[in-house]
Amino acid sequence: NAGVTQTPKFQVLKTGQSMTLQCAQDMNHEYMSWYRQDPGMGLRLIHYSVGAGITDQGEVPNGYNVSRSTTEDFPLRLLSAAPSQTSVYFCASSYSPIGTPSGNTIYFGEGSWLTVV
Amino acid sequence: DAKTTQPTSMDCAEGRAANLPCNHSTISGNEYVYWYRQIHSQGPQYIIHGLKNNETNEMASLIITEDRKSSTLILPHATLRDTAVYYCIVRERGAQKLVFGQGTRLTINP
Numbered sequence: 001n002a003g004v005t006q007t008p009k010f011q012v013l014k015t016g017q018s019m020t021l022q023c024a025q026d027m028n029h030e031y032m033s034w035y036r037q038d039p040g041m042g043l044r045l046i047h048y049s050v051g052a053g054i055t056d057q058g059e060v061p062n063g064y065n066v067s068r069s070t071t072e073d074f075p076l077r078l079l080s081a082a083p084s085q086t087s088v089y090f091c092a093s094s095y096s097p098i099g100t101p102s103g104n105t106i107y108f109g110e111g112s113w114l115t116v117v
Numbered sequence: 118d119a120k121t122t123q124p125t126s127m128d129c130a131e132g133r134a135a136n137l138p139c140n141h142s143t144i145s146g147n148e149y150v151y152w153y154r155q156i157h158s159q160g161p162q163y164i165i166h167g168l169k170n171n172e173t174n175e176m177a178s179l180i181i182t183e184d185r186k187s188s189t190l191i192l193p194h195a196t197l198r199d200t201a202v203y204y205c206i207v208r209e210r211g212a213q214k215l216v217f218g219q220g221t222r223l224t225i226n227p
Contacts, residue, residue, distance in 0.1 A: 056213070059214065092160075098212070106153075
């Protein structure tokens with residue numbers, strides 16, 4: 001059981017480049033989300049999904065796209081990277097949406113360190 | 118905006134109980150209190166959550182006051198591996214996100 005797997009772990013991009021951060025979970029979780037964490041700060045929600053084919057915006061969605069074509073995968077796309085997107089990105093999942101009895105335990109991946117120069 | 122207030126940092130001796138306080142004076146009736154921790158550079162780890170009653174699991178205990186305006190996370194026998202930032206989170210009703218504030222940086226000393 002691999003849990004939540006993120007790739008790549010480290011990435012350096014030039015301003016204006018695009019890339020996709022991959023996230024996969026093997027726990028058959030319906031709920032998946034992406035957070036970013038800037039140095040010395042708490043996590044902020046970028047986008048989330050409550051099931052395949054359903055996505056919604058979080059607190060800081062600008063500059064990012066997501067899709068959820070399968071239950072297992074939830075990729076995060078940076079459309080045109082900017083230095084302000086330098087951050088650590090965490091993917092997370094739970095069995096069901098937050099607030100439901102089985103949705104209160106959220107599992108986080110190990111993070112993807114992104115630097116935009 | 119974060120709905121919780123936590124001390125910025127705390128220290129605890131190894132083997133002793135670590136008691137981490139959290140104020141959530143504006144909490145409403147159906148909102149849960151969650152505790153997560155983040156060990157340096159790793160993804161956050163779920164610890165425990167509760168609504169009204171005290172809760173205990175293999176990691177910790179959660180004591181919620183009767184008026185629900187504050188809570189305390191208790192690590193009964195702290196080890197060096199418990200050194201981390203601990204986040205107390207109150208989820209807004211209906212919101213599909215957890216708002217992570219600054220948390221409490223807990224240092225366990227030998």
